[in-house]
Amino acid sequence: MSRRDRLGRLDFVLSPYLYIAPFFIVFAITGLYPLLYTAWVSFHKWHLIGGDQGFNGLDNYVTVLQQPNFWIALRNTFSIFLLSSVPQIMLAILIAYVLDTNLRAKTFWRMGVLLPYVVAPVAVSIIFSKLFADQSGMVNAILGHLGLGPIGWHSSAFWSHIAIANMVNFRWTGYNALIILAAMQAIPRELYEAATVDGAGRLRQFWSVTIPQLRSTIMFVVINSTIGGLQIFDEPRMFDTMGNGGADNQWLTLTMYLYQLGWGPQKSFGRASAVAWILFLIILLFASLSFLLTRRIASSGTEPARDTRRRRRGRARAINRTAAGHTTAGHTTEGALS
Amino acid sequence: MFNKQAMAGLSLLAVGALALAGCGSGGSESSGTDADGNITLTIATFNEFGYDDLLDEYMSLNPGIKVVEKKAATSNEARDNMNTRLAAGSGLADVEAIEMDWLPELMQYADQFVDLSSDSVTDRWPEFKSAPATTADGKLIGYGTDAGPEAVCYRADLFEQAGLPTDREEVAELLDGDWDNYFKVGKQFVDATGIPWYDSATGTYQGMLNQIENPFENDDDSVIPLESNKTIRATYDTILNQSEDGLSAGLSQWSEDWVNAFQNDGFATMLCPPWMLGVVEGNAAGVDGWDVAPVFPGGGGNWGGSYLTVPTQGSHQAEAQALAEWLTAPEQQIKAFQTKGNFPSQLEALDDPALLEYTNEFFNDAPIGQIYSDMSKEIEISPYKGTNFFAITTVVTDALTRVDVDKTDDADSSWDKALSEFNQLGLE
Numbered sequence: 001m002s003r004r005d006r007l008g009r010l011d012f013v014l015s016p017y018l019y020i021a022p023f024f025i026v027f028a029i030t031g032l033y034p035l036l037y038t039a040w041v042s043f044h045k046w047h048l049i050g051g052d053q054g055f056n057g058l059d060n061y062v063t064v065l066q067q068p069n070f071w072i073a074l075r076n077t078f079s080i081f082l083l084s085s086v087p088q089i090m091l092a093i094l095i096a097y098v099l100d101t102n103l104r105a106k107t108f109w110r111m112g113v114l115l116p117y118v119v120a121p122v123a124v125s126i127i128f129s130k131l132f133a134d135q136s137g138m139v140n141a142i143l144g145h146l147g148l149g150p151i152g153w154h155s156s157a158f159w160s161h162i163a164i165a166n167m168v169n170f171r172w173t174g175y176n177a178l179i180i181l182a183a184m185q186a187i188p189r190e191l192y193e194a195a196t197v198d199g200a201g202r203l204r205q206f207w208s209v210t211i212p213q214l215r216s217t218i219m220f221v222v223i224n225s226t227i228g229g230l231q232i233f234d235e236p237r238m239f240d241t242m243g244n245g246g247a248d249n250q251w252l253t254l255t256m257y258l259y260q261l262g263w264g265p266q267k268s269f270g271r272a273s274a275v276a277w278i279l280f281l282i283i284l285l286f287a288s289l290s291f292l293l294t295r296r297i298a299s300s301g302t303e304p305a306r307d308t309r310r311r312r313r314g315r316a317r318a319i320n321r322t323a324a325g326h327t328t329a330g331h332t333t334e335g336a337l338s
Numbered sequence: 339m340f341n342k343q344a345m346a347g348l349s350l351l352a353v354g355a356l357a358l359a360g361c362g363s364g365g366s367e368s369s370g371t372d373a374d375g376n377i378t379l380t381i382a383t384f385n386e387f388g389y390d391d392l393l394d395e396y397m398s399l400n401p402g403i404k405v406v407e408k409k410a411a412t413s414n415e416a417r418d419n420m421n422t423r424l425a426a427g428s429g430l431a432d433v434e435a436i437e438m439d440w441l442p443e444l445m446q447y448a449d450q451f452v453d454l455s456s457d458s459v460t461d462r463w464p465e466f467k468s469a470p471a472t473t474a475d476g477k478l479i480g481y482g483t484d485a486g487p488e489a490v491c492y493r494a495d496l497f498e499q500a501g502l503p504t505d506r507e508e509v510a511e512l513l514d515g516d517w518d519n520y521f522k523v524g525k526q527f528v529d530a531t532g533i534p535w536y537d538s539a540t541g542t543y544q545g546m547l548n549q550i551e552n553p554f555e556n557d558d559d560s561v562i563p564l565e566s567n568k569t570i571r572a573t574y575d576t577i578l579n580q581s582e583d584g585l586s587a588g589l590s591q592w593s594e595d596w597v598n599a600f601q602n603d604g605f606a607t608m609l610c611p612p613w614m615l616g617v618v619e620g621n622a623a624g625v626d627g628w629d630v631a632p633v634f635p636g637g638g639g640n641w642g643g644s645y646l647t648v649p650t651q652g653s654h655q656a657e658a659q660a661l662a663e664w665l666t667a668p669e670q671q672i673k674a675f676q677t678k679g680n681f682p683s684q685l686e687a688l689d690d691p692a693l694l695e696y697t698n699e700f701f702n703d704a705p706i707g708q709i710y711s712d713m714s715k716e717i718e719i720s721p722y723k724g725t726n727f728f729a730i731t732t733v734v735t736d737a738l739t740r741v742d743v744d745k746t747d748d749a750d751s752s753w754d755k756a757l758s759e760f761n762q763l764g765l766e
Contacts, residue, residue, distance in 0.1 A: 049425045049447055067762050133594035154593075155744035241592035243414075244732070247739035248746060248755070263421060265729030266763070267443075 035280070042273035048262060060274035064261075070275070072249045073257040074282075076161065080236070080253065081229035083165035084172075089221055091169070092176035093214070097206065099177065100184045110181070113174030124167055125238030132163040154240060157250040164251055167235040172228070176221050183217035184210065219294045226290045230283050231255055254279050375402065377654055379661055382408045382431035384416035387483065387644070388678030392670055396661060403657060413437050423651075424450060430649040432658035433665075436480060438643045441470045442723040444479070451479040452648040452655050459663065466640050466720035467683045480645030481666040484674070485683035486611035487714035488545060488639045491618055494702065495627030496606045500530035506704060510633035517546060517576070520635035524585045527606060534587035534605045539577050539742035540735045541591050545609040546573050547731070548639040548721055554731065555724035564760040570734060571753070578749045581742045590743045597621050609634075611641040612681035612710050619700045629702045632709040638716030643683060681710055688714055726765050733759045 042060055045053040064070050095113055103109055116124070131138050132153040140150040153163045187210065195205045211218075233255040237243045244260070245252025252260075254275065262272030371377055383389065393405045408431055410416035417440060423429040424447065436444065444451070455478035462468075463482045471480040490513060494504040502523070503509055513520055524535030536542050547553055550569055555561055564570070580586055587605040589596040599605060600621035610618070610630060622628055646662040648655055664670060671682035672690050687693060688711045696707035737756035740747040747755065 048421060049450075051425070063764070068758070069762060129594050133598070135595040136598040137594065152744065152746075154590075155746050240590065242590075244736075247736040247744055263418060265443075265726065265732070267421075 038273045038276050041269055042277050044270050046268070046270040046273070048267035048269050050267075056270070060268075060270045061278070064271055064274050064278070069249060069252065069257060070254075073245075073252045073254045076157070076236075076245075076249075076251055077230055077232065077253045077255075079158075079161045080164050080168070080232055080251070081226070083161050084168040084232075085222070085225045085229050087165075088169045088173050088225065089176060089218070091173050092180055092221070093211075093218070095173065095177040096180035096184055097210065099181050110178065113177050115174065116170050117172065117175045119171070121167075121171065121234040122238060124171060125235060128163065128167045128170075129239070132166075154246065155250070157246075157248070160239065160246065160251040164232075164235050164239055167239075168229070168232065172225065176225070179221055180214060180217055183214050187213045215294070219291060222290045222294045223287050226287050227283055230279065230286065233259070254282075371654075376404060377402060377657055378404045378406060379433065379654060379658055380406050380408060380431035381433040381435070381646075381661065382410065382416065382419070383435040384410040384413045386678045386680075387435060388674035388680055389665065391677065392665060392673060396664060403661075405661065424649070428651055430651050432648065432652040432654055433662050434647050434649055435483070436645050436647055438470065438486075438645065439728070441480070441645070442725055442727045444647075445471075445473060446725055448473045448477055448479055450650055452650055452659060453477040454479065454481055454648065454659060454662070462666075462685065463683055464685055464714065464717065466717045467643065469720045470723065471645055480647045481662050482683040483644045483646060483666055483671070484613070484680035485714065486613060486640050486642035486681070487710050487717055488548075488609050488611050488634050488641050489709055489713050490607055490631045490633055490635075491610035491614070491701070492607045492629055492631055493603075493625075493627045494629045496531065496533060496603065497527075500527045500606075502527060504629075506629050506631045506702075509629075509631040513631060513633045513635060515635065517635045521576075521580055521585060524580070524607075525583055528584050531606075532584075533603055535580075535585040535607060537587050537596060537599065537605045537608045538589050538591045539581055539586045539738045541609055542580075542586070543573065543577050543735065543738055544641065545634075545639055546577070546636065548641060549636050549719055550721055551719055552722050554727055555722060557722055559724040561724075561726055561730070561765050564730065564733070565757055574734065574738065574753065575749065577738060578741055586742055588742050588745070590739060601625065609639075609641070612679065612706065613642060615698060615701065615706065616679060627702075628700065630698075630704040630706055630709055632712055634713060634716065637718060638713055640717050640720070681714075726763070729763050729765070730760065733763070 043055060043057060045056045047053060099110055134152055134154055143150060151159050153159050191209050192205055195209050232253050236245060236251045236253050237256055239251055245256050258272050258275040261268050261275060389407060393407055397403060397405055410419065420434060467482040467485055472478050492509060497504045503512055512523055527535050553570060587599060589599055618628060646666060648658045648662055652658055668684045668687040671684050671687045672692050674680045675682055675693060693707040694711060697703045698706045733756050737752045740752040741749055
């Protein structure tokens with residue numbers, strides 16, 4: 001082999017790895033290293049300023065899991081996450097659908113939905129604290145005019161979660177809508193034409209063409225907001241002036257709890273790291289859960305090419321069952337929508 | 339072919355450079371000595387210390403020294419920055435400003451700070467200012483900047499409505515005495531007008547707390563269990579009794595509702611250190627009748643104030659100490675007071691004519707320089723605030739908030755929650 005050939009071969013084998021290497025190097029420095037270091041810290045008694053005070057095994061984890069505040073924080077985190085993510089994604093799909101129709105001044109509307117995303121969370125918090133003030137807030141004033149009693153936005157856990165979820169939705173709905181809009185525009189128009197020919201109305205087209213075609217995008221958006229939602233910090237911390245999650249921990253979230261352990265009076269870096277790792281595991285678990293869930297929801301419609309193997313197996317099973325004298329009625333619906 | 343590899347190599351290099359830049363940027367602008375032997379000192383402050391002109395003056399007085407001020411927008415930001423860099427062991431400014439409230443925690447790491455005590459600064463400050471910054475073995479870690487001697491701000495127009503005297507000297511006489519007297523007058527006021535007497539339970543609690551010598555910890559830093567802490571429980575009950583009588587406006591200080599209450603006659607009095615005057619003036623813009631009475635229930639009290647420290651991380655500790663000493667000298671404290679209203683803590687500055695003659699138009703031309711100078715001399719107690727002061731006081735203020743603001747608990751059930759929170763702290 002000539003030198004040139006050998007280089008050529010090397011190029012063929014190595015180049016792809018070199019091209020993707022920058023990401024992995026940056027990730028190793030900024031992502032993996034802190035992750036592993038946090039794990040190391042979580043097994044030690046570690047004071048924020050005082051530093052390492054010796055290995056203590058699973059002590060930090062046990063202590064944290066025994067604290068009632070950890071469980072309150074977990075409850076709040078999930079409550080705020082569900083109250084924000086679910087309506088947020090549904091609304092984002094709707095907004096994207098409207099933006100996808102023949103609007104005048106399209107760019108204006110598309111830029112418009114992204115505007116809240118550009119506003120800094122702190123500014124959003126200031127606006128919303130005026131809206132959701134208990135005595136002098138605008139929302140309670142409007143409720144008063146409607147003859148409804150004032151709501152204790154800061155005293156009740158549930159209502160504080162609603163208020164915080166509103167802040168989150170304000171910021172992220174437009175962002176998600178644009179991602180979904182991009183995917184919507186990639187749907188082949190022939191599908192809609194065919195659907196129209198088949199006599200499907202607007203609603204039917206939305207459910208049977210648009211949603212199934214958006215499957216992977218919705219999956220991305222859901223997992224993204226799962227990760228973001230479980231790490232929520234800015235909005236609840238800015239919800240009152242103390243930033244401690246309320247006098248009764250009404251809106252204390254896991255990341256706020258982590259911050260309190262590490263940077264609050266305890267200054268226990270070890271316990272804070274333990275919470276960080278527990279949170280990491282919870283996020284892994286729920287990201288996979290939402291992955292599976294969205295797969296199911298979005299594939300209740302049909303998708304031509306991808307599921308052939310599973311479908312084939314299903315059909316084979318159905319045939320077997322028919323052979324055994326069972327009804328196939330349940331399986332005919334699968335084909336009916338295509 | 340070579341091009342591709344060159345590209346790959348380049349991208350690797352670029353990544354490496356990025357990573358290096360990320361690590362290195364912190365230290366480059368901090369203190370150092372240039373080729374001519376000129377020294378650059380950094381000073382980190384927050385909010386507003388009123389040092390802009392003073393630093394220029396210092397530089398012209400000391401050729402060869404350049405001072406750069408790093409201002410943090412809020413004290414919380416400055417505090418996080420300080421904790422992180424103390425932990426990291428590098429990156430602090432040559433002179434770091436700290437709030438009085440951080441001292442209990444920082445005193446544990448007194449060895450990270452230069453001992454600032456010297457003959458030229460002994461007896462510069464009143465006891466309540468210097469004691470919290472002095473370790474058991476006499477090491478001084480911070481020079482006092484401003485102080486927060488408390489007085490009572492009140493609405494003269496509402497007092498008139500209730501048939502109470504309105505002149506500040508007469509009000510001072512009326513409120514002179516212990517807290518019971520303050521609450522008794524309050525009851526009279528509420529009965530006459532239906533308007534709450536003071537702004538918040540936690541603010542008033544803080545005023546009472548600052549008159550207790552050992553609120554949560556003994557002098558040897560051992561914690562008094564909350565369950566058997568009779569002094570605090572009594573204070574807690576006293577405060578919540580007033581809420582029941584309608585004396586408290588039921589607001590959480592600094593909240594949106596609190597800010598708005600200044601505009602709609604939400605309450606008649608509040609405890610007022612000098613730095614609070616600007617806050618009142620801002621929130622109550624357009625409202626007439628605010629005044630300051632030279633009185634504080636139960637004797638004097640101090641709320642807030644800051645210090646300048648010199649961390650041992652710095653490479654020019656002697657120069658930094660000289661700068662801090664100069665900035666906290668009486669003449670400079672008066673200048674900072676004139677620029678931004680930071681009330682001086684130096685004993686000598688308290689008798690400065692420039693201070694004593696100072697009046698404030700918004701507060702009905704009250705001679706606030708004279709008032710706070712007098713109130714400063716009333717302060718007799720500097721409460722012992724140890725390592726766990728913050729953790730425990732937060733537990734108690736949360737308990738007060740649940741009853742007074744949120745109204746989700748009564749005094750007893752909220753106290754029980756406080757006990758359980760206290761146990762969760764796991765204090766040894």
